[in-house]
Amino acid sequence: MTGWHLDDDTLRRYVERTDSLAEGASAEQHLLSCEPCRARVTAAVTAAAGGIDFAAVWDRTRDAIEVPRPSVFERLLRGAGLPAQEARLVAVASAFRGVWLVGVAAVLVFAAFAAALGHARGVWLFLAVAPVVPCLVVASSYDPRMDPALEPELVTPYPVLRLILLRTIAVLALALPAVLLFGLVVPGETAFAWLLPAVGFVAVVLAASTWVSPLRSAIAVSSVWLAVIWLLAARTGSPDAVLQAPAQAGFLALAAASFSIFLLRRRQLRQLRPWR
């Protein structure tokens, strides 16, 4: 712009780094605003052997921008310390799809607000829905029929037990706080009464999946629970039976027993295919 340009000697000393600080600083200041001199520096740098392989850096840059960004959930998992490959394997499950999460949240919101409004059946509805939500999402997180990564998983030597547990923990870390949050608007003890039944049902689904498909067992568990709640509501009109300490202890025992069975029979999980 000024008509002044770096002379060839100054430019050579700049590229070879044999100039002084003042001269280098002056050259750098000029380069920021002078395209022709930048082009000359670039030409000199590219010509200099033993420098940076600009073609290779370009290839890496292009690769880096063409890789899709990992999903929010996957980045969360990696932030929690899970290696990148495992985070991808865990997060790919259908249960972490946005559509799924929105659907589950909608059901919970509906049940929670029905209870909050003080409607007589609202509390029952929340009590019926809240415990079965975690076990349904856990089952869907590793059921082969809903697993978009099934084929790669079948041919990859990766411990199925580890995959299932990782996905279960991840999905519970997502689902339990959500249900708890919605439960806060529910009056009374019901807000937390679903927690132990939920843990028990998840354990039952895990244990049952050593025999049958996880989704099938989750649906069976949910159906039984809904039937029990329906009967209780019809007979007594008060959810006390579920809220009392003996019932809660029973759910805890159910969880412990089911989880033991799951661990004992974990070898039956070696392949995902037998459920089909």
Added chain:
Amino acid sequence: MDSRPNDETLLLAVAERDMGAFRTLYERHAGWLAIRLARRCNDRDLVADAIQDTFVAVWQKPRGFRGDGDIAAWLWGIAIRRLVSRLRTRGVAAAVFENAGVAPAAEDQVLLSVEYGDIGQALARLSPEMRAVIQVVVLDGLSAKEAAQLLHVPVSSVKTRLYRAKAHLRAALAEGPS
């Protein structure tokens, strides 16, 4: 450079996801950015990584350029900070600010003092540590914290060295060339 698109046009095209324009931008700027980074870090791999990070950042946020000043200056601002961040994650002191082996020849010194006068001489008399701080803080425009990360010294040292270097320069310029 008559019919070639200017940097602003290229950057607008990059915002429209034009890979060809991005490539042109890379070819136009990667070279001088690399040599300027290499003057601050003697690890070629780190410089290459910083160049890659810089252009990935440009691709992801081409609208980060507000249209004020030169695109070259904007790119340099990204590049030097990417280098600092690479150095921080690597945790090694790879920064160099001096070419101890290649002192300027005598006639170059004379030329310098003619061309740059007292400032060049005053700078040359500073210790390497002080010159490094002057370079990153005054000339590159980094914050004291970023300079500390680049030079692998505490922030407080950056501040004292900068203070002392300025005092030296002021004194040297006041008493005139020796």
